[in-house]
Amino acid sequence: MKRLLLLVPHNAASRIRNGGSWGKITYRISDADNVGAIIALSIGNGPVIPTPLEPKNHFLCSGDTCSGQLWYRADPDLHAMWWNARRLNKACQLEAFKNCIAGGWRNPPSTGSYLALTFSPDAPAKFPDVDITEFAAWLVTAEGVTPVAVEVQSSKVGMAQLSATWPTKTMSEISVLVIGLGSIGGAAAHALAEYGVGTLRLLDPDRLLAHNLVRHVGPPEGVGRLKVDVIKQQLAALRADTVVETHPWDVIESAHLVRGLLLSVDLVLCAADGVAARRVVSHLARRAKKDAVLACVLADGSFGEVIRLRPWHDHGCLVCRRATLADKGGIDPEPGLDAGYGTGTTHRPMTAVGGDLHLLGRLAAKTAVATVLERRGHTDQKLPGEHLLLALRPEIGWAPPFDLTRNGETRWLPHTPPRPGCPTCEPA
Structure with a gap:
């Protein structure tokens, strides 16, 4: 089965870039395709504001909605961990993940998981020789943190x-x-x-x-x-x-x-x-x-x-x-x-x-x-x-x-x- 892919609309990425250290995420997912897309987010405990996916007829504009997910601002080293964990197809330690988070940390449930998107604007510059991106995604569980593929949509289209x-x-x-x-x-x-x-x-x-x-x-x-x-x-x-x-x-x-x-x-x-x-x-x-x-x-x-x-x-x-x-x-x-x-x-x-x-x-x-x-x-x-x-x-x-x-x-x-x-x- 293919790894989960998380799509981040350009307007969602822009809101995260503009401030805050954490927030809540709502996303839609297609289990058949194993792909999800952020459709709303907040800055901290503020209101969860829609971040529509484009185009309007995208297949993920309808589907199962998952709320209560999170995004965090993170240390660049966390994104290097994400890159390496994906390359080796393995999970990272929960404590190491937590130590790289700037704020708003939430422990995962004893059973189950939540999806986390991390943002590290300095990561690409710190690791110029490898493809380290400013956004990374994770599946957070009590046993460890698994990297998730992420695709940020560009504001420049066509x-x-x-x-x-x-x-x-x-x-x-x-x-x-x-x-x-x-x-x-x-x-x-x-x-x-x-x-x-x-x-x-x-x-x-x-x-x-x-x-x-x-x-x-x-x-x-x-x-x-x-x-x-x-x-x-x-x-x-x-x-x-x-x-x-x-x-x-x-x-x-x-x-x-x-x-x-x-x-x-x-x-x-x-x-x-x-x-x-x-x-x-x-x-x-x-x-x-x-x-x-x-x-x-x-x-x-x-x-x-x-x-x-x-x-x-x-x-x-x-x-x-x-x-x-x-x-x-x-x-x-x-x-x-x-x-x-x-x-x-x-x-x-x-x-x-x-x-x-x-x-x-x-x-x-x-x-x-x-x-x-x-x-x-x-x-x-x-x-x-x-x-x-x-x-x-x-x-x-x-x-x-x-x-x-x-x-x-x-x-x-x-x-x-x-x-x-x-x-x-x-x-x-």
Whole structure:
């Protein structure tokens, strides 16, 4: 059985840090999980004031309540004893524990125990070479004192925890439009939120259906709902730093509305099915002078593709890029993309599994984030090319550059220039 773990909300830790030498504790415990959380405490004999656990739907917000527990201010040596006792999996002597307590001592019952939380602000500095913390927890009995694992919740939550190593403020200012919330787009939306994108605008008219579940990030209980709403609900629970807006539109039928949306975003990521949808996004993004990232699978899942389109005079649109590939002896990989998965060619069923599609969605998200950050001066985000090919289940016989032969092999290609007379690339 796992050792008991005690969770200390940041507001409970703050009250203890702010004064007093002891106090009373009330906590809730889940015996099935062998974990408890402080939900109220006092300073000395003062009132026991609630210290709510976050988030409000935490599983320990309901459960069995245990009152009459204690916290003590303690000598740093006691926390060194706690560290060593946990390492050796043994108990400490009751008298040694008592001698390290600053005040408010209560003897344990002759049979039974009580939970004690100890606070020693000088412990980390006194023992810098080992992981001695300012808080420790104990199960106090007449026979001895057993160390208990403790976790103090930080007041800094979400992406703010990564601010020392990741441009969280910049990311919080970024807005991305995601078009197509299927298996690839849903995974991309999750990844964008994990990178800390401040605002996601999700666009897809389709509902999550039962046959989607084998590949989609959406759960069974979401079947029947719009995909954009399923993803929004997931991200609200998992990534509160990201604001999510939903638009149940078809990008082709509602191109005039999408044109307006593009004015308020930094980049558009398209994972919509079909050649037409991808070409519409390519055209709209170019006209709005926005970067676009397109992601799809080819050959019924044999290859993954991520294309970055820049609204620059020497970078061609999607149609130009495909035409240039054909001129160089390549083949058009997209004829079957307007059909549903597995129906492009009758003798070749769709082979991509959810993990491959989610991987591609995350690569598209990484490409999108790198693109926006590079534009904002983060030179470490420069990508090796503009067109990524990934072998998922490679097949022999494809013409270059789709001649990948090893599973997991990647290839980056450069941009290609606009084609003369292109209605997308030529100035309006």
